[in-house]
Amino acid sequence: MIKHAEIHKIKIENEIRYVAKMYVTYRDKMIDSFSSSCLEKVVEYLISKEYVITNYFDMTEI
Structure with a gap:
């Protein structure tokens, strides 16, 4: 696994948020999510849970 x-x-109501969506590959199903206004907090959370960061999407540029 x-x-x-x-x-x-x-960007939600003029506030920047970073949302992490976690998946397991054998199901390609989202199993958890985490949100913070600070990118560093999101990255720290993912590292502590041993997730591999595969993609970064900047939805504010769309």
Whole structure:
């Protein structure tokens, strides 16, 4: 079971948020999520849970 995570940078009501979406590869199903206004906190959380960060999406540029 390989776990990976995607980080999405989004803007909600003029506030920047970083949302991590965690998946298991054998099901390609989201199993958890984590949100913070600080990117470093999101990365620390993912590292502590041993997730591999596979993608970063800046949704504020769309």
